[in-house]
Amino acid sequence: MKSSSLAAAAVAVALLLSVCVNGFDDQVSATKPLVKTVKGKKLCDKGWECKGWSQYCCNLTITDFFQTYQFEELFSNRNAPVAHAVGFWDFQSFILAAALFEPLGFGTTGGKLMQMKELAAFLGHVGSKTSCGYGVATGGPLAWGLCYNREMSPMQSYCDDFYKYTYPCSPGAEYYGRGALPIYWNYNYGAAGEALKVDLLNHPEYIEQNATLAFQAAIWRWMTPIKKSQPSAHEAFVGTWKPTKNDTLSKRFPGFGTTMNVLYGDQVCGQGDIDAMNNIVSHYQYYLDLMGVGREEAGPHEVLTCAEQLAFNPTTQASS
Ligand SMILES: *[C@@H]1O[C@H](CO)[C@@H](O)[C@H](O)[C@H]1NC(C)=O
Ligand SMILES: *[C@@H]1O[C@H](CO)[C@@H](O)[C@H](O)[C@H]1NC(C)=O
Ligand SMILES: *[C@@H]1O[C@H](CO)[C@@H](O)[C@H](O)[C@H]1NC(C)=O
16 A cells, blocks of 8 residues: 555656656646645645645645646737737746745635636736737737736836835836736835845846746735735635624625735725726636636625725825
8 A cells, every 4th residue: 555655656756747847738637645644634745836745735736727728828919929028928937936835825725616716816917917908909908918027118216215224225226017916116026035035126137037936926925915914815815814894894805806905905996896906807707717617706796896895005094
């Protein structure tokens, strides 16, 4: 029994390695994780994609339900001649970036349906923030995600002197929007760089040179609360966040709507069905359809949108 499961693990590792080398083109079906039990909790390690003894690694991992061809469908025009980051974004970079966060629950929480929905939700945000689609664009306005990897004509260098002791701007560095969920400002580059152990404060340009890093910074933003007392977008989406009474009074329910509240606050939330919000929602719905989940799984209006929500961090009151 024991030796056969060890043999199976060895085969699984060999399979993963070959997939890694071959650019993830083949479906890895039912990869067997290494399993152990610690204090009654089942923990697993699945090698490169879900590493480090986590309960999340016992579940399906992202490549079990999301393949190259689906990435190509979702971002079908990203390498069109008119796109602005031709050749930059690819499936392999996304999967390598995701691998860092799968042991923490990214795309590995809940069952397969929730996992696919979280992927569609995260990528929906990415698609809408990096789109160059407009009304009459080929394939429709939603087919242009990952068209950009940086802000094209920044009007400033986004250096906030308030943070000069924690995150001092590097001479000559520009902290304009870059990445898959674009980050702006020295303090955001500083915080992301600390988390990813990359010197982004001195080298913000790394984000527009390295798609894996660009996706890592985006997934880090998705997985990390803006404030400790608040949920991350991930927690708000998968429902590991339990709203307080104040949250409920503020119409903040677990679901896609609250992810917009976490990431963008009153820029898009609490203003009714405005275009800025609808554009993000539409990308999410479009990806749910393309992934075969179906937009009806997105839930009712008050869960899907943040049209009626009060912001976690209102800008009007925060301004000094
Ligand atoms: C793993 O998947 C099962 C169902 O497929 C789910 O009930 C469970 O919550 C998942 N584990 C974690 C840690 O999310
Ligand atoms: C891109 O970033 C990843 C993640 O930080 C890193 O492992 C990799 O070496 C980088 N690639 C290049 C070419 O610098
Ligand atoms: C309740 O929510 C409002 C609006 O989001 C906020 O201004 C207020 O500080 C919150 N109160 C508590 C006790 O968290």
